[in-house]
Amino acid sequence: xxxxxxxxxxxxxxxxxxxxxxxxxxxxxxxxxxxxxxxxxxxxxxxxxxxxxxxxxxxxxxxxxxxxxxxxxxxxxxxxxxxxxxxxxxxxxxxxxxxxxxxxxxxxxxxxxxxxxxxxxxxxxxxxxxxxxxxxxxxxxxxxxxxxxxxxxxxxxxxxxxxxxxxxxxxxxxxxxxxxxxxxxxxxxxxxxxxxxxxxxxxxxxxxxxxxxxxxxxxxxxxxxxxxxxxxxxxxxxxxxxxxxxxxxxxxxxxxxxxxxxxxxxxxxxxxxxxxxxxxxxxxxxxxxxxxxxxxxxxxxxxxxxxxxxxxxxxxxxxxxxxxxxxxxxxxxxxxxxxxxxxxxxxxxxxxxxxxxxxxxxxxxxxxxxxxxxxxxxxxxxxxxxxxxxxxxxxxxxxxxxxxxxxxxxxxxxxxxxxxxx
Amino acid sequence: xxxxxxxxxxxxxxxxxxxxxxxxxxxxxxxxxxxxxxxxxxxxxxxxxxxxxxxxxxxxxxxxxxxxxxxxxxxxxxxxxxxxxxxxxxxxxxxxxxxxxxxxxxxxxxxxxxxxxxxxxxxxxxxxxxxxxxxxxxxxxxxxxxxxxxxxxxxxx
Numbered sequence: 001x002x003x004x005x006x007x008x009x010x011x012x013x014x015x016x017x018x019x020x021x022x023x024x025x026x027x028x029x030x031x032x033x034x035x036x037x038x039x040x041x042x043x044x045x046x047x048x049x050x051x052x053x054x055x056x057x058x059x060x061x062x063x064x065x066x067x068x069x070x071x072x073x074x075x076x077x078x079x080x081x082x083x084x085x086x087x088x089x090x091x092x093x094x095x096x097x098x099x100x101x102x103x104x105x106x107x108x109x110x111x112x113x114x115x116x117x118x119x120x121x122x123x124x125x126x127x128x129x130x131x132x133x134x135x136x137x138x139x140x141x142x143x144x145x146x147x148x149x150x151x152x153x154x155x156x157x158x159x160x161x162x163x164x165x166x167x168x169x170x171x172x173x174x175x176x177x178x179x180x181x182x183x184x185x186x187x188x189x190x191x192x193x194x195x196x197x198x199x200x201x202x203x204x205x206x207x208x209x210x211x212x213x214x215x216x217x218x219x220x221x222x223x224x225x226x227x228x229x230x231x232x233x234x235x236x237x238x239x240x241x242x243x244x245x246x247x248x249x250x251x252x253x254x255x256x257x258x259x260x261x262x263x264x265x266x267x268x269x270x271x272x273x274x275x276x277x278x279x280x281x282x283x284x285x286x287x288x289x290x291x292x293x294x295x296x297x298x299x300x301x302x303x304x305x306x307x308x309x310x311x312x313x314x315x316x317x318x319x320x321x322x323x324x325x326x327x328x329x330x331x332x333x334x335x336x337x338x339x340x341x342x343x344x345x346x347x348x349x350x351x352x353x354x355x356x357x358x359x360x361x362x363x364x365x366x367x368x369x370x371x372x373x374x375x376x377x378x379x380x381x382x383x384x385x386x387x388x389x390x391x392x393x394x395x396x397x398x399x400x401x402x403x404x405x406x407x408x409x410x411x412x413x414x415x416x417x418x419x420x421x422x
Numbered sequence: 423x424x425x426x427x428x429x430x431x432x433x434x435x436x437x438x439x440x441x442x443x444x445x446x447x448x449x450x451x452x453x454x455x456x457x458x459x460x461x462x463x464x465x466x467x468x469x470x471x472x473x474x475x476x477x478x479x480x481x482x483x484x485x486x487x488x489x490x491x492x493x494x495x496x497x498x499x500x501x502x503x504x505x506x507x508x509x510x511x512x513x514x515x516x517x518x519x520x521x522x523x524x525x526x527x528x529x530x531x532x533x534x535x536x537x538x539x540x541x542x543x544x545x546x547x548x549x550x551x552x553x554x555x556x557x558x559x560x561x562x563x564x565x566x567x568x569x570x571x572x573x574x575x576x577x578x579x
Contacts, residue, residue, distance in 0.1 A: 074443075086507040086546035117443060124491045125503075125547055127560040160441060165450050166490035168545065182449030182475070184488040200444055243509035243550035250551045285508060285546075315550070317508055331508050335545055341488075 008214060008237055009253045010098060016132050018139040021100040027145055029216035030107040034153050041112040045215060047223035049235035051256075053090075054080055054171070054208030055283070055312045056388075057301045060215075064205060066195035067113045073202040077115040078180065079106060081122040081129070081209045082164050082171040085284035086335065087315030090239040091209035093251050095122070095129035098213070099136035103159065105212035107145065108219055110157050113205050118159040120209075121176050124166045133161050168339040172387045173206040175341065186343045187387035208313075210239055230256030234300050238314050242268040245275055245320035257298040264295070264318055275320040279404070283312025285335060286392035288399030289319075289328075308399065325404040326362070326411035329397065333358040333374070336393035344385035350377050351393050361412055364419025371408055375401045425470045431459050435474055445475045449485055453492060461496040490544075498533040498540035500578040503557040507546040513553035514568075519543065521568040525575065539578070 014020045021027070033041045046061025067075055079102065083091040095102060106118050122130045137159055140146045148156040162180055164170050170179045174188035177199050198204020214236055218226045227235040234256050240263055243249045247269030254263055260282065264270065271277055277292040282299075288309040290297075297303050304311045319328070337355035342348045354374045360366045375398060382394040401408060435455055439448040449471060456467040463486045472479040486492045504510075504519045519530070522541055526534050533540045549555040552564025558578055566574070 083548050084546065087509055087550050088546075089548045089550055092548045123548070124489075125544075125557065128562070162447075163451060163454060164489075165454065165485075165492055167488065179450065180447055181444075182446040182477070182485065183481070184484050200447075241550060243553060244512055249509075249553070281508075317550075319512070323512055327511065328508060331506075331511060335507065338545065 007253055008210075008217065008239065009093075009251070010101075015098050016096070016100070016136065018100060018136070018143060021098075025220070026100055027104055027143075029219040030104045030111075030145065031151050033108040033219045034111055034151050034155055038112050038114060041108060041219065044223050045112065045218055048218045048226040049223075049230070049233050050211065050214055050218060050226065051234050051301060052208055053210035053214070053238065053314065055085065055286075055310075057311065060207055060211050063195060063207070064109070064113050066193065067203050067205060068196065069114075071203060074117065075113055075115040076199040076202055076204040077106065077110045077113065077118040078173075078176065078199060078204060078206045079118065079120040079209055079212055080171060080173065080176055080206055081120050081126070082176060083126070083209070083313070084123055084168040084171045085286060085313040085315055087241060087243055087281065087284045087317045088313040089241045089243075090251055090314060092126055092129050093239075094209050094213050095126070096132050099129075099132045100140065101213045101216060102133070102209055103136055103140050103145070105215040106159055107150065107157060108215045109205065109207065109212055111155055115205065116157055118157060119180060119199075120159065120161045121164060121170070121180060122161055123164045123170075130161050130163060137161070167341075168335075169341045169387070169389060172389065175387065176206065177204065184341070186341050187389075189386050210314075231298070231300050231302075234302065238299065238311075240299070241313075241315045242318065243316070244318040245271050245277075245323070246318050247272055254299060257300045257303070260295050260297050260299050260316075263299060263316065268316075268318070271318065271320055275322060277318065278321045278323065279319040279325075281315075281317040281319070281396070283310045284315035285317070285332060286310075286396055287312045287315075288396050289403060291403055324411050325400060325407045326415070329374070329400055329408065330358050330362055332393070332397050332400065336389070336397075340389060340393070341387075344387075344390060346381045346384040347390040347393065350381040350390075353377050354393075354397065362415055364415040364417075366412065367416070368405075368409055368412060371401050371405070371412065425466045425473075427459075427466075427470060431455070432474075435470070439474060446477055446481075449475055449477065449482065450489070453482075453486065457492060462493050464494065498537050500538060500559055501540045501542060501557075503542045503544040503547065504530075505545070505547045505549070505553075505555050506543045509546075509550035510554040513565075515554040517568050518554050518556065518566045518571065521571045522575075525571060539575075 050060045051057045167185045169175045170185040175185040179185040194204040252267040301311045333355035337351040340351045378394040378397045381390045442448045468482045472482045530543045555564045
């Protein structure tokens with residue numbers, strides 16, 4: 001029996017147990033893959049147009065193809081489970097409810113790229129998810145799905161959970177590698193890319209939890225079926241974490257390219273009674289905000305990029321008319337000042353500078369020139385750091401102050417009135 | 423070599439280190455174990471980790487000071503982490519934080535005088551569909567209303 005459903009999310013109870021997972025057809029795809037030549041497995045995933053679900057959106061199969069064949073160094077597989085983008089909780093769900101799906105994806109991915117060691121880098125706060133994964137790994141090993149001679153083949157694989165210790169930056173792939181090597185999570189300069197120089201300077205594949213969890217069904221149903229679920233060049237379905245001002249916050253799966261309005265107003269039940277839509281942050285806090293009149297968009301990476309934002313990790317935060325954009329600006333400046341790793345000066349100094357300026361504004365001792373100052377500093381950070389965190393701080397702040405200047409202005413005045421500093 | 427640590431701790435640390443293809447990769451999990459055992463990462467913990475993993479002590483200090491879940495001073499018996507990022511703030515995280523401050527008589531970053539609770543604010547805990555959320559030790563609490571705070575606190579003596 002196979003999973004007779006096109007969805008990634010399977011709501012079967014106790015799916016985290018091996019027996020239940022197997023009763024849903026679990027590990028059949030891995031068995032099938034290990035009976036194929038690795039290059040054929042890689043080709044199937046490449047042809048599926050599976051784009052990375054972690055934020056950067058790079059096609060997984062193309063990335064796998066960068067691993068040198070028959071090199072002398074070992075190849076490592078790292079699963080990025082450091083989900084830290086504010087608003088995102090999809091990977092947590094996958095690991096907690098369907099850990100064997102991730103393991104099955106890991107087996108297939110490792111086989112395709114020739115890796116025999118896999119690490120799942122789970123953020124420090126995800127205790128329950130890490131425990132489920134540990135248990136699933138033990139079960140899989142006992143069943144002969146991990147370890148030596150998987151499914152009677154010569155292929156062997158060891159997988160272990162590695163816990164982060166509280167650092168948003170470690171979701172960036174090269175910072176994750178540094179962290180996994182026992183260092184501070186400071187991103188590396190690219191190139192070289194991890195596929196050629198990665199963990200312990202060996203070729204390394206780093207894929208997000210949701211990306212890897214999609215691999216089994218590509219092998220099961222074929223590349224074409226997966227591709228047809230989505231859009232040209234961007235196959236499959238995507239998980240969206242919807243939070244903020246909606247009636248039913250939660251995790252929803254829709255085909256790539258489904259209308260954003262359907263996600264918000266149908267799946268998530270729209271805004272609570274009496275509230276109206278003011279803005280949407282479509283891809284987590286780092287994604288530039290969209291005004292209410294800008295959300296008539298299909299949910300795919302290209303469409304959101306053309307709209308000046310990004311799909312990121314699929315974290316949709318819905319903002320209602322009662323929310324102060326000045327408060328949001330403060331959360332953004334604080335977050336990036338806290339999470340900048342400090343390696344590149346524009347990001348380190350710039351993010352703190354923006355937050356100090358905001359703090360002055362919020363205390364009532366500022367004016368619109370401070371908003372302009374924040375925008376100037378954001379522009380100065382943009383494009384001047386070696387990892388995406390600098391841009392992740394600059395772009396959403398620039399979008400917020402550009403699109404909601406009037407709103408910010410009235411809140412700045414309110415703060416001045418409250419503090420008595422006319 | 424033992425730095426005064428019990429043999430059972432040394433065994434656990436060595437077992438963790440042995441799981442990795444290279445010893446230095448075990449630094450974060452080793453520090454996790456030592457922090458759990460000792461309550462904080464002081465000089466003795468840093469030196470033990472450095473010695474067992476063959477690292478310069480400064481490498482260990484660099485890691486200890488980089489990651490927010492590592493602490494150099496002991497915390498209370500229970501650690502409360504209140505998420506104050508966007509989705510939780512919109513759902514009333516400010517009220518739960520203020521409610522906790524009133525009940526505990528401390529601000530974020532502080533520990534109650536009886537050593538029972540340390541109160542911390544954190545960025546997104548990845549529980550946004552259950553906003554506002556907080557963690558006490560390893561437990562998740564979602565959709566926290568102010569009137570539930572007493573009941574939550576009671577569970578952690």
